[in-house]
Amino acid sequence: MITEYLFWFLAFVSVFGGVATILSRNPVHSVLYLILTFFAIAGHYLLLNAQFLAAVHVIVYAGAIMVLFLYVIMMLNLNRLDAEKRTLIGKVTSAVSAGLLLLVMVGVARGGSEAGEAPAESIDAGLVENLGQVLYRDFLLPFEMASVLFLGAMVGAVFLSKKELNS
Amino acid sequence: MDPIILYKIILAVVVFAVSLGVAAYMTWGERKLAAILQDRVGPDRAGPLGLLQPIADGLKMIFKEEFIPAQSNKWLFILGPSFFMLTACMTGAVVPWGSGLEIGGLYYPMQVTDINIGLLYLLGVVSIGVYGIMIGGWASNNKYAMLGALRASSQMISYEIAMGLSLIALVMTTGTLSLAEIARQQDEGLAYVVYQPLGFLIFLICAFAETNRAPFDLPESESELVGGFHTEYSSMKLGFFLFAEYINMFISSAVMATLYFGGYNFPFQHELGLEGNTLAIVQAVVLLLKIFIFIFIFMWVRWTLPRFRYDQLMNLGWKVLLPLALANIFITGLVMYFTGKLA
Numbered sequence: 375m376i377t378e379y380l381f382w383f384l385a386f387v388s389v390f391g392g393v394a395t396i397l398s399r400n401p402v403h404s405v406l407y408l409i410l411t412f413f414a415i416a417g418h419y420l421l422l423n424a425q426f427l428a429a430v431h432v433i434v435y436a437g438a439i440m441v442l443f444l445y446v447i448m449m450l451n452l453n454r455l456d457a458e459k460r461t462l463i464g465k466v467t468s469a470v471s472a473g474l475l476l477l478v479m480v481g482v483a484r485g486g487s488e489a490g491e492a493p494a495e496s497i498d499a500g501l502v503e504n505l506g507q508v509l510y511r512d513f514l515l516p517f518e519m520a521s522v523l524f525l526g527a528m529v530g531a532v533f534l535s536k537k538e539l540n541s
Numbered sequence: 542m543d544p545i546i547l548y549k550i551i552l553a554v555v556v557f558a559v560s561l562g563v564a565a566y567m568t569w570g571e572r573k574l575a576a577i578l579q580d581r582v583g584p585d586r587a588g589p590l591g592l593l594q595p596i597a598d599g600l601k602m603i604f605k606e607e608f609i610p611a612q613s614n615k616w617l618f619i620l621g622p623s624f625f626m627l628t629a630c631m632t633g634a635v636v637p638w639g640s641g642l643e644i645g646g647l648y649y650p651m652q653v654t655d656i657n658i659g660l661l662y663l664l665g666v667v668s669i670g671v672y673g674i675m676i677g678g679w680a681s682n683n684k685y686a687m688l689g690a691l692r693a694s695s696q697m698i699s700y701e702i703a704m705g706l707s708l709i710a711l712v713m714t715t716g717t718l719s720l721a722e723i724a725r726q727q728d729e730g731l732a733y734v735v736y737q738p739l740g741f742l743i744f745l746i747c748a749f750a751e752t753n754r755a756p757f758d759l760p761e762s763e764s765e766l767v768g769g770f771h772t773e774y775s776s777m778k779l780g781f782f783l784f785a786e787y788i789n790m791f792i793s794s795a796v797m798a799t800l801y802f803g804g805y806n807f808p809f810q811h812e813l814g815l816e817g818n819t820l821a822i823v824q825a826v827v828l829l830l831k832i833f834i835f836i837f838i839f840m841w842v843r844w845t846l847p848r849f850r851y852d853q854l855m856n857l858g859w860k861v862l863l864p865l866a867l868a869n870i871f872i873t874g875l876v877m878y879f880t881g882k883l884a
Contacts, residue, residue, distance in 0.1 A: 409672070426661070429662060429665050432665040433664050437665060438668060438698060438701070442698070444672075445675075448675070
């Protein structure tokens with residue numbers, strides 16, 4: 375019972391945060407609303423018994439990535455960003471592409487409603503032990519490939535940000 | 542009401558009150574210790590030995606004029622210190638303060654909540670703790686406050702990584718993320734500082750950086766940034782920022798004592814003839830003593846070492862602590878492999 379109330383509360387907070395992220399004029403407020411949304415999503419993970427995912431979501435997204443977002447926005451001092459003039463063709467293009475995205479999402483949501491109940495063994499699937507078994511035993515190769523990809527991205531970022539390679 | 546739930550509520554209130562009380566008297570202890578180290582007397586006017594000084598300071602903070610700068614963002618200006626205080630108080634929930642009490646045939650563990658991702662919860666709360674400083678510093682609309690906030694965020698992000706990696710080596714040794722289980726294992730075996738000396742050292746340095754204590758107090762370095770992120774704050778909102786720093790110190794001392802120094806356990810605790818509730822209460826006192834030793838180290842370092850320069854701070858974090866933490870993980874793995882501890 376209380377889980378259901380929590381779900382509706384978290385659902386409201388995450389949707390409210392998401393909408394407010396887009397509607398805020400001030401970029402710093404946008405980032406803060408997005409952080410609120412991330413917390414609500416972490417709460418959803420907890421309701422699904424995925425404690426590890428919830429903790430990692432807070433540490434990585436709310437705790438690291440959004441701090442850097444906020445850092446960059448504060449550093450560039452974008453807090454008085456006026457809405458720049460948009461051309462007609464820009465408005466039309468963005469409306470059409472957003473409409474197409476909405477179409478895709480509605481299609482996915484309609485297909486998803488037929489998926490039915492989650493399998494019974496997923497109750498403690500989100501615990502650290504089980505997640506570790508899946509990641510490091512069943513899907514070891516894809517996991518390692520993904521980490522190599524991340525390493526490549528990191529090296530690339532460092533390479534691009536170095537101004538003089540010889541110094 | 543279910544006695545367990547009632548007990549948990551009481552325990553949460555007690556932990557909260559103890560954190561606040563200890564933090565209040567840490568301000569007194571800090572000033573006394575600074576006085577001793579600098580050959581002064583320190584506060585001695587309010588009460589015997591100046592023991593009523595924290596109460597006088599608190600009253601002064603509350604009754605001072607509440608000032609919100611005209612050009613600031615009012616809501617975020619208030620949210621900053623509130624959030625900082627909230628995250629400071631949240632971590633006490635996963636620390637095991639003693640083995641457990643037995644009242645009326647029921648067993649009550651002396652820990653507010655034993656979540657099986659306790660260590661990750663700690664890291665999560667630490668990583669969102671920086672928002673209080675960032676929001677407060679930005680909402681002040683002041684260049685010094687902004688610079689302090691930027692310094693705080695980059696410093697905390699940098700040292701969080703080394704802190705997390707030093708904990709990974711500990712998790713490899715213990716095989717669990719639950720703080721209660723880690724404390725229990727140290728009852729049976731040795732304290733984990735014996736197995737993870739390098740990890741403890743890295744964690745200690747990172748704890749200094751995360752709590753913004755000297756020599757890592759660049760976000761509020763008074764000689765160059767006036768007051769850093771809390772330049773524009775006055776009255777109890779300033780009090781919250783300063784007070785939360787002491788709560789952070791108290792909790793990080795508790796975490797270090799629990800993870801690396803045996804937690805509430807002490808040598809020969811089962812040979813003294815103490816049992817049940819008496820033992821649990823003695824254990825809580827022992828844990829508090831260990832915490833006070835760490836708090837003393839925090840203060841000792843502050844009044845002994847000068848502040849880092851900013852580039853030194855970044856070099857230490859990224860070029861010394863991070864590689865050391867990675868090497869620590871590697872060595873831990875090798876030792877576990879060759880001693881056959883890998884399952």
